[in-house]
Amino acid sequence: MRKVIHNELYTKRFGIELAQKLKPGDIIALIGDLGTGKTTLTKSIAEGLGITEMITSPTFTIVREYMSGRIPLYHFDVYRLSSAEEMNELGYEEYFFGQGVCVIEWADKIMELIPQGSIIIRIEYGINEEERIYHITNIT
Ligand SMILES: Nc1ncnc2c1ncn2[C@@H]1O[C@H](COP(=O)(O)OP(=O)(O)OP(=O)(O)O)[C@@H](O)[C@H]1O
Numbered sequence: 001m002r003k004v005i006h007n008e009l010y011t012k013r014f015g016i017e018l019a020q021k022l023k024p025g026d027i028i029a030l031i032g033d034l035g036t037g038k039t040t041l042t043k044s045i046a047e048g049l050g051i052t053e054m055i056t057s058p059t060f061t062i063v064r065e066y067m068s069g070r071i072p073l074y075h076f077d078v079y080r081l082s083s084a085e086e087m088n089e090l091g092y093e094e095y096f097f098g099q100g101v102c103v104i105e106w107a108d109k110i111m112e113l114i115p116q117g118s119i120i121i122r123i124e125y126g127i128n129e130e131e132r133i134y135h136i137t138n139i140t
Pocket residue numbers: 005006007008009011032033034035036037038039040041105129130131132
């Protein structure tokens with residue numbers, strides 16, 4: 001599915017609406033260049049899940065856990081991952097096959113680890129500064 005996101009407000013609306021449909025075990029793989037809005041989208045998903053904690057970019061920790069919402073949120077940013085082995089070391093399977101929702105920024109770096117059934121959102125820049133194009137698919 002292709003969706004045109006006109007500006008940041010639409011990103012937020014999209015994230016909040018997506019969050020309503022999420023259930024334990026769901027995985028959202030975000031793929032998109034620097035500044036396409038992966039963290040912004042993740043924050044809106046968190047808001048939609050009712051998470052009250054402040055969402056910070058997990059860049060130096062790979063994963064952060066937020067437990068205050070309707071479902072736990074595991075926010076990954078694998079941009080600085082040095083090897084897939086590092087994912088094993090942090091016990092990613094506990095997260096991916098657990099009872100929370102995983103959102104993974106830069107998921108293309110670990111595509112071989114992304115399970116079937118995950119939702120992939122590939123984000124591209126649109127025709128102006130504010131616009132983004134979402135390409136939403138399911139891994140089957
Ligand atoms: N439609 C939009 N959706 C989301 N963010 C937008 C949009 N239009 C403009 N922006 C701006 O783009 C920036 C997106 O930053 P954000 O940190 O969310 O991107 P990112 O994809 O997580 O970047 P990184 O690759 O560094 O992790 C913000 O400054 C935001 O204000």
